[in-house]
Amino acid sequence: MTTVVEVRDLRMRYGDTDVLTGVDFHVEAGEVVCLLGPNGAGKTTTIEILEGFRIRSAGEVGVLGHDPATAPEDWRARTGVVLQSWRDHPRWTPRRLLDHLGRFFEPYSEPGRPRPHDTALLLETVGLTEHADRKLVTLSGGQRRRLDVAAAIVGRPELLFLDEPTTGFDPQARREFHDLIQRLAAAEGTTILLTTHDLAEAEKLATRVLVLAGGQIAADDTVDGLARRVEGEATVRWRVGAERRTAAVTDATAFVRDLLDTHGDALADLEVRRASLEEAYLSLVRRHESGQQDAAARLFTEVAR
Amino acid sequence: MNAATHAWRLGLRRGWTEFVQSIRSPQDQGYYLFTAVLTVGYLWTQRDEVVDGTDLTAPTVLLPSILGALICFGMVIGPASSLAMEKEDGTLLRHKAVPHGVQGYFAGQLLFHVLGLLPQLLVVLVPSFLLFEGLMSEPTGWLTVTWVVLLGLVATLPLGLVLGGLVPSPQKLGTWGMLPILFLVGISGIFYPLEQLWGWVQVLAQAFPVYWVALGLRSAFLPDSAAALEVGESWRVLETVGVLGAWAVVGALVTPVVLRRMARRQTGSQVEAAREASMQWVR
Numbered sequence: 001m002t003t004v005v006e007v008r009d010l011r012m013r014y015g016d017t018d019v020l021t022g023v024d025f026h027v028e029a030g031e032v033v034c035l036l037g038p039n040g041a042g043k044t045t046t047i048e049i050l051e052g053f054r055i056r057s058a059g060e061v062g063v064l065g066h067d068p069a070t071a072p073e074d075w076r077a078r079t080g081v082v083l084q085s086w087r088d089h090p091r092w093t094p095r096r097l098l099d100h101l102g103r104f105f106e107p108y109s110e111p112g113r114p115r116p117h118d119t120a121l122l123l124e125t126v127g128l129t130e131h132a133d134r135k136l137v138t139l140s141g142g143q144r145r146r147l148d149v150a151a152a153i154v155g156r157p158e159l160l161f162l163d164e165p166t167t168g169f170d171p172q173a174r175r176e177f178h179d180l181i182q183r184l185a186a187a188e189g190t191t192i193l194l195t196t197h198d199l200a201e202a203e204k205l206a207t208r209v210l211v212l213a214g215g216q217i218a219a220d221d222t223v224d225g226l227a228r229r230v231e232g233e234a235t236v237r238w239r240v241g242a243e244r245r246t247a248a249v250t251d252a253t254a255f256v257r258d259l260l261d262t263h264g265d266a267l268a269d270l271e272v273r274r275a276s277l278e279e280a281y282l283s284l285v286r287r288h289e290s291g292q293q294d295a296a297a298r299l300f301t302e303v304a305r
Numbered sequence: 306m307n308a309a310t311h312a313w314r315l316g317l318r319r320g321w322t323e324f325v326q327s328i329r330s331p332q333d334q335g336y337y338l339f340t341a342v343l344t345v346g347y348l349w350t351q352r353d354e355v356v357d358g359t360d361l362t363a364p365t366v367l368l369p370s371i372l373g374a375l376i377c378f379g380m381v382i383g384p385a386s387s388l389a390m391e392k393e394d395g396t397l398l399r400h401k402a403v404p405h406g407v408q409g410y411f412a413g414q415l416l417f418h419v420l421g422l423l424p425q426l427l428v429v430l431v432p433s434f435l436l437f438e439g440l441m442s443e444p445t446g447w448l449t450v451t452w453v454v455l456l457g458l459v460a461t462l463p464l465g466l467v468l469g470g471l472v473p474s475p476q477k478l479g480t481w482g483m484l485p486i487l488f489l490v491g492i493s494g495i496f497y498p499l500e501q502l503w504g505w506v507q508v509l510a511q512a513f514p515v516y517w518v519a520l521g522l523r524s525a526f527l528p529d530s531a532a533a534l535e536v537g538e539s540w541r542v543l544e545t546v547g548v549l550g551a552w553a554v555v556g557a558l559v560t561p562v563v564l565r566r567m568a569r570r571q572t573g574s575q576v577e578a579a580r581e582a583s584m585q586w587v588r
Contacts, residue, residue: 051402054574077404083398086394092322100322107404
């Protein structure tokens with residue numbers, strides 16, 4: 001396997017605020033890696049540094065063998081960035097825009113990796129054939145986002161970046177988008193790095209999940225691996241009189257025995273639930289948002305073990 | 306195939322596409338129509354006036370002056386608003402994500418705004434020549450029109466690009482761009498002779514391109530005798546070439562620096578922040 005992305009001790013500081021305080025990770029060719037974390041954790045900052053759009057404060061970053069901050073234009077031809085388009089090119093049609101952007105890649109065509117993609121085929125792939133000649137301003141949000149993906153892959157990138165690609169999607173659009181990403185990864189062997197705060201999305205797409213919290217990577221594992229780590233954890237809920245209580249415990253059976261011994265008949269509405277990855281993640285987010293970033297990161301590492 | 310040259314060619318194609326889309330768009334047609342109606346309407350109200358000390362009608366003297374103002378206004382505000390908008394809406398970012406895309410983008414911008422001058426000139430000139438007589442004293446004046454317009458273009462277009470590169474948001478373009486330009490038009494002897502203004506205002510006006518483009522166009526349209534109305538009773542051709550040329554040289558040096566800085570600073574977060582800002586009118 002070849003390492004496509006290599007990040008060591010990446011730091012980013014805006015003014016007095018440290019957003020990244022030493023991020024380490026790597027991505028191998030063909031992987032679909034999901035960078036997960038609450039809003040403000042630095043996901044976008046990280047991915048923009050890797051895209052070469054933002055200059056880091058410190059640390060080492062290698063993407064496809066180059067430092068993105070100084071990479072030459074032919075490096076750009078090997079990467080794809082799905083931008084959150086908003087209202088650019090309102091008068092252009094999808095066909096015209098993809099054709100225009102694709103031609104920039106013509107000088108970088110290689111044997112075995114012809115660049116760019118054929119426009120008509122690409123429109124077909126993202127399901128925009130019937131809208132190919134409409135003005136962009138008339139496209140729906142979901143259609144525009146699929147065009148964003150098409151624009152990002154028009155140059156047949158080896159590495160594709162997606163920053164919160166499905167924000168604002170309805171469930172059907174989200175499903176279609178996930179299918180598209182999976183097809184891409186399978187058919188072209190494209191390495192994909194995406195950010196999200198949606199755990200279900202990470203679960204569906206990622207071969208590996210990186211959790212970013214407190215400015216560092218709090219967890220780095222496969223989805224299955226993370227799920228396995230929280231097995232044995234449980235949430236116990238009960239009521240004594242009017243007072244409702246919740247506790248997260250490791251040995252639920254022993255805990256419940258104690259509860260019964262202590263409260264006897266006063267104990268009511270007892271409920272024991274095995275903790276899921278989602279709950280562990282949510283508690284991380286809650287603590288993070290209440291300002292206890294470091295504690296949250298520690299907690300998650302503990303819970304995950 | 307050289308990738309950079311290739312990108313420039315793609316950019317020029319892009320400029321042409323943008324131009325065709327622009328003249329087909331009701332919004333842009335509306336702008337051209339608006340400037341035409343305003344200009345020709347104003348000339349119409351002045352059709353019976355005669356300029357003091359000459360036998361020239363007011364529209365004859367006003368038309369070249371107003372054309373000069375329109376060219377300068379369009380060449381500054383056009384590119385400035387394009388860049389201000391397109392660094393916010395993601396157009397520039399999209400080009401930043403493709404190899405040599407930024408070069409292509411700026412090549413497209415250049416051609417698009419240069420081409421945009423043609424409809425602007427036509428919508429004013431054609432109805433004016435149909436409605437008024439004696440606007441062009443000598444047919445050779447068209448040659449002068451050509452070089453003055455081209456020189457005015459290279460003097461003012463970089464100003465527009467620099468302004469667009471520096472302005473923090475399209476909403477700020479009113480105070481950063483419109484007001485200064487309208488002020489310059491106001492003091493540049495378009496609607497009343499320069500010499501009626503205070504001395505320092507005259508000096509200020511003559512430091513900027515608007516006055517010189519208007520003067521150059523008057524020299525093209527009007528008979529030589531009309532030079533008597535001007536500062537120094539001369540068309541001051543050498544000074545015109547000198548001032549406009551100086552602006553062009555400064556523009557050629559400064560513009561690439563500003564545009565490179567603008568492109569370097571462009572990020573997805575910036576586009577996202579602008580999107581959120583645009584949804585929040587009052588803050």
